[in-house]
Structures are given as structure tokens and as C-alpha cells.
Amino acid sequence: MYPPPHSHPYAPAPPPLRRWWQHPALIITLLVIFPPAGIALAWTSLWKKSQKIVATVLSGLWFLLSLLLQDPPEEDTKADRPTATASPSPTPTPTPTPSETEEVPVMPSLVGGAYASAEPIVTANLGRAYAAYKDVDLPAEYGTWLVCFQRPDAGAPVTSAVPVVYLTEPGVPCPASPNTVLHKPTPKPTPPPAPKPRPTTQPPTVAPEPEPTxxxxxxxxxxxxxxxxxxxxxxxxxxxxxxxxxxxxxxxxxxxxxx
Known part of the structure; x- marks a missing residue:
């Protein structure tokens, strides 16, 4: 056979024809979207070996990174969770106040009555009894004496003060206020003036006044x-x-x- 006309025996061979699956745009797109297919097409392409290696490494790293960044599937644990039952809230119990649990004793009205009726509440609260007149002393038994004044007043709590009563003997009216004098002191008689001594040559001797007792x-x-x-x-x-x-x-x- 003879070579075709116009052909040189040492001319370079023509480059191989590129198929549609060897198009660079298609290979790069698959390397990004679906790396396994893109790597396979890259090695069948007309690229240089170094380009194929670089494309394979980058696409493989991108594929592994995308797998690691994927979120794990959420497990349906709603069926395993126990259903919380709303428990009824406890009803608070009202705390009783001291006024509801016990009554505070109050001072009764003792004025005008005999001390015998007032003695229980006075002695129970460590109280004391005194004579309404300061110049009158209480006898050993004074249950029949009448109460003229009391402290504290009627209606006041007994625990606020120590009860004190002022008494007077039956038949003796109560004074206007406690510690009043009943028996006013009798004024002492004024002694008559001493007679004037007769004048003598010697000065009269004046007797010293007696010292008061x-x-x-x-x-x-x-x-x-x-x-x-x-x-x-x-x-x-x-x-x-x-x-x-x-x-x-x-x-x-x-x-x-x-x-």
C-alpha cells in the first residue's frame, strides 16, 4: 500500500477523540456532587496523571468531610418515654393563729367588789394588794376589804402588767387617788409664852431647848x-x-x- 497523498511519513499522530463523558465540566460537577462517579470518570478522561491524582484526593476529602458533617438520624424515643401524670398539688393547710388556738386572759373589773373575789386572779399573776390610804396598813386578813383601784384597767391583757389593787376597809370611802392620807395629823398646841424674867444683876440663864425625838x-x-x-x-x-x-x-x- 502506498501512503495517502499529501501525508508525511514522520507527521505526529492526531489526538484521540474526546467522548461526551470525558468532558471536563461534567467530570468536575460529578467530583463535587457525587465523588465516586467523578473520580471514575476522571481516570478515564484525557487529563494528565498529576491532574487525576489531585482531583481524586480533593474529591475524596470532600466526600469524607460531607459524611462526617452529616447529622445522625434522630431516634424515635417518644414511645419509650413514660407518660407524665399530673399529680394534684397539695392544698395548703391554714396555720392557726394564737388568737384562734387560745384566748388571752383579760383583766376583769374588780373595782367595788370584795378582795376575796379578786384574790384568785391577783395571786395567779403574782399581783399585790395595798391599802388605798398610805397611812393605813392592811391587816392579816383583808378578804372583806373593798377594791377602790386596780391596775391594769378592766379589759386589758393580764400578761401586759402585774395586777395591783388598792383596798379600803368596809365603811371607809375610797379616796380620790391611791396613797391618799386618811387621818390628817392633828396640829400641835402652841405653848403659852413664857413670863418675862425680872431684871437682875446677873444675866438670866437660858435653858437649852430639848432635842426632838x-x-x-x-x-x-x-x-x-x-x-x-x-x-x-x-x-x-x-x-x-x-x-x-x-x-x-x-x-x-x-x-x-x-x-
């Missing part, structure tokens, strides 16, 4: 209030001291002008 001093001592007691440097004044009176002892404990 302790009883007279105690009777003459009188303090209008605690300020007078403190001014006389006699505070605190106790029962039996000169000038002591129930008017100066407000709490009735036998010691006046304590503060």
Missing part, C-alpha cells in the same frame, strides 16, 4: 415628790424610812424613787 423627826419629814427625796439625798426611800409614802412608791414594791 426620833419619832417627832419621822413625823415631821414629808416629801412632796421624788425630786424632794433626791434633793434631800434620801433616794431610794424604802418602806419604814422617814417620809416614805405610797405616793412615792408607784410600783408598790416597798421601794420608792428608785430611778
Amino acid at each position: 426620833q419619832e417627832a423627826v419621822e413625823e415631821d419629814v414629808y416629801y412632796a415628790n421624788c425630786a424632794a427625796v433626791r434633793a434631800a439625798n434620801a433616794a431610794p426611800i424604802r418602806e419604814g424610812d422617814p417620809g416614805y409614802s405610797r405616793r412615792l412608791d408607784r410600783d408598790g414594791d416597798g421601794v420608792g424613787c428608785e430611778n
Whole structure:
């Protein structure tokens, strides 16, 4: 056979024809969308070997990365979950107040009655009884004496203060206020003036006045209030001291002008 005309015996061979599946655009698209198919077509393409290796490595890494980033399928655990049953909320029990559980005792009205009827509540609350007149002492038995004043007043809680009552003997009217003097002291008679001595050559001898006795001093001592007691440097004044009176002892404990 003879070579065709116009052909050179040393001319290069023509490049192989490229099929439609060897198109670069198709291969690159499959390398991104579906790497296994894209890699297979890349090795059948007319690319250089180095290009095929690079395409295979990049597409393989992209395929593995897409598999790792996929979220695991959610398991249906609703069937396994126990159904929560709403439990009824407990009804709060009202706490009783002290006024509902127990009654606070109050002070009854004792004025006008005999001390025998008032003695139980007075002694039960550590109270005390005094004579309404400061110059009158209570006898050993004074259950028939009448109550003139009380502390605290009627209706007040007994626990707020220690009960105190002031008594007077039956037949004796109550004073206007506690610690009033019943028997006013009788004024002492004024002694007549001594006769004038006759003039003599010698000066008359004047007899010294007798010193007042302790009883007279105690009777003459009188303090209008605690300020007078403190001014006389006699505070605190106790029962039996000169000038002591129930008017100066407000709490009735036998010691006046304590503060």
C-alpha cells in the first residue's frame, strides 16, 4: 500500500477523540456532587496523571468531610418515654393563729367588789394588794376589804402588767387617788409664852431647848415628790424610812424613787 497523498511519513499522530463523558465540566460537577462517579470518570478522561491524582484526593476529602458533617438520624424515643401524670398539688393547710388556738386572759373589773373575789386572779399573776390610804396598813386578813383601784384597767391583757389593787376597809370611802392620807395629823398646841424674867444683876440663864425625838423627826419629814427625796439625798426611800409614802412608791414594791 502506498501512503495517502499529501501525508508525511514522520507527521505526529492526531489526538484521540474526546467522548461526551470525558468532558471536563461534567467530570468536575460529578467530583463535587457525587465523588465516586467523578473520580471514575476522571481516570478515564484525557487529563494528565498529576491532574487525576489531585482531583481524586480533593474529591475524596470532600466526600469524607460531607459524611462526617452529616447529622445522625434522630431516634424515635417518644414511645419509650413514660407518660407524665399530673399529680394534684397539695392544698395548703391554714396555720392557726394564737388568737384562734387560745384566748388571752383579760383583766376583769374588780373595782367595788370584795378582795376575796379578786384574790384568785391577783395571786395567779403574782399581783399585790395595798391599802388605798398610805397611812393605813392592811391587816392579816383583808378578804372583806373593798377594791377602790386596780391596775391594769378592766379589759386589758393580764400578761401586759402585774395586777395591783388598792383596798379600803368596809365603811371607809375610797379616796380620790391611791396613797391618799386618811387621818390628817392633828396640829400641835402652841405653848403659852413664857413670863418675862425680872431684871437682875446677873444675866438670866437660858435653858437649852430639848432635842426632838426620833419619832417627832419621822413625823415631821414629808416629801412632796421624788425630786424632794433626791434633793434631800434620801433616794431610794424604802418602806419604814422617814417620809416614805405610797405616793412615792408607784410600783408598790416597798421601794420608792428608785430611778
